Amino acid sequence: MSPNSSGIIKGEEQKNQGGGINIGAGFGVTGPDISNIVKAKNFGATVKRLIKYLKPQYPMIIVMILLAMIGAWFAIWVPDIMKKVTNALVDSLQFFTNIRPSTDPTNPGNNQLYSYIAPVLLTSGSLYVLNSLFQFMSALIAGITSQKLVCRMRHDVKNKLDKVPLSYFDTTPSGEVLSRFTIDIEMISATIQESINQIITGSMTVVGVTFMMLRIDWLLSIVTLASLPILLLVSSIIVKRSQREFAKQQNRIGELNGFIEEMYSGHQVVKLYNREDESNKIYVKINKELKKATRKAQFLSGIILPSIKFVNNLVYVGICVGGGFRAGSGMITIGDIQALLSYTRQFAQPIENISNIANTIQSSMAAAERVFEVFDLEEMTEEGTTPLVPSECIGEVVFENIAFSYTEDKPLIRDLSLFVNAGEQVAIVGPTGAGKTTLVNLLMRFYELNSGRILIDGVDIRSFSRNDLRDLYGMVLQDTWLFHGTIAENIAYGKPNATRDEIIEAAKKAYAHSFIMLMEDGYDTVLKEGASNISAGQKQLLTIARAILKDPKIIILDEATSSVDTRTEKYVQSAMLNMMEGKTSFVIAHRLSTIRQAAKILVMNDGDIVEIGCHDELMEKEGFYCELYNCQFAGEKDDLFSLEDVGKPGFTQS
């Protein structure tokens, strides 16, 4: 019954996951305030909602509760039966000095006694067996029920998160999203699995035992009943204190984990700046604090059981003495005393758990509340039905007076209009934060416009189903995203049924083939978590191969070649030029050399298109673009190449 297993600690863990520990710059250690137990904001409403959510599991839960109740009743019954044995033995002692069974057939003696107590003992034994059996079945059903619930809840959370707008993920730390799936749901399931059973068995025991004791002797029952408030008080005081200490301990562990993670992931930086001594000092400090917190927590949780036992033992003695007097005056039998003593022991058991259960339930209701919060998130607007055949789409794109902002108070794009012919290549340039990525995000409908429309082939993108819309695009983004799987699987992500030949073809076009062949297992090389076994440039080449393989109608390249060397960049550009042939494309590039050939160059600044035209026109204009261009090319003109070189003799893949 260590509070370690109680939900509150997990709640704190969860808090840490979401918020992270603030051991920031300068290695200042500032742990979050941990004095509060995570509680549901609206306990009653959450309980109601959870009960409603459990509806599909009602039959199982009812069976589980019935089994637990009946099982508990068997255990309550036994002392009442056993007292008959004691009474019979005591009675027989008045007639026989030797109560061993007689072997003399002529003198049956106390064999009568044995024929009386044997079935009683057998009944008691059977009741205990039944008690275990019912508890076992109840636990089994509890396990099945809670796992069914977990599965359904995870499914529902996943479904819901698929429907919420992307902006939710911008504002919610990924750790928090993750903990909805893991810690929160687990906590709810643990409550269903353990707490319900304990509550049912516990309350059944308290009520049943009270009833049985009152039946035997009301006066002595009162002695036991009087201990109830004392037991509750003692255990709740200690549990509360120990939980505070456990929360502290948990926070120190979180702090230590955060610190270690930060120190070792930033290993080189720590060494580079010679900060090893400082970080060592902080480490020692946190470690010491953890030791202190753990010691206190363990001590407090360790004394709960002895304290309850102590109070219970006092009652035990009280019953013995009081029972002796009552039996002496013939008001109760010896068997009654024995039954009362058994009941006194049984009575204390549920009390030992009650404080913990209360906190577990508090915490899991808080967890349920967080899960329900996800269920209540506003969903993306309805899907369209795609009024045209996506495969026949030619890719004419129109932005019609669009306005957009990520946050209400900070307008980004105020009024932007643009017409892009089918098959046209549009380059988007502009300083960092100008809104280039935002523009393509809007095109893919990752975010909803505040006003205006975006049309593809004259159809509002809101009329498309999201799947059809996104099928039109192939994109290579600033942040490469590769998953844990083979290189071939990663390339085929946009076209899962692609053949190996197609995959190799695409990789060749993306100039990724040669490096893939150098890897141990070629196309079957498994990329590690975060693709840490290949370089940033290689990652980009793979995402380019992925886009080439998908062969989309509209291509979006956001700084697609930012991590490759100039030689590879040249190759890749030639590949991309091939890929873009006849397709509408949006190319975002910081290196202006790479987009000189584009039919249309949009120059963006502060969410607006400030200039538009081809390279020569913009240079002639001597405006913002000209300034950016000259700025970038000053002093480095000779190092750069132009796309006109691509495809000329001497320009081959190595």
Ligand SMILES: Nc1ncnc2c1ncn2[C@@H]1O[C@H](COP(=O)(O)OP(=O)(O)OP(=O)(O)O)[C@@H](O)[C@H]1O
């Ligand atoms: N998810 C987001 N939530 C809130 N604000 C955002 C979000 N993404 C971008 N912004 C803000 O919107 C503005 C435009 O960002 P955007 O990513 O479009 O710039 P960019 O032109 O692509 O810049 P870069 O050249 O650095 O990639 C920036 O001021 C940025 O801080």
Ligand SMILES: [Mg+2]
């Ligand atoms: Mg960007």
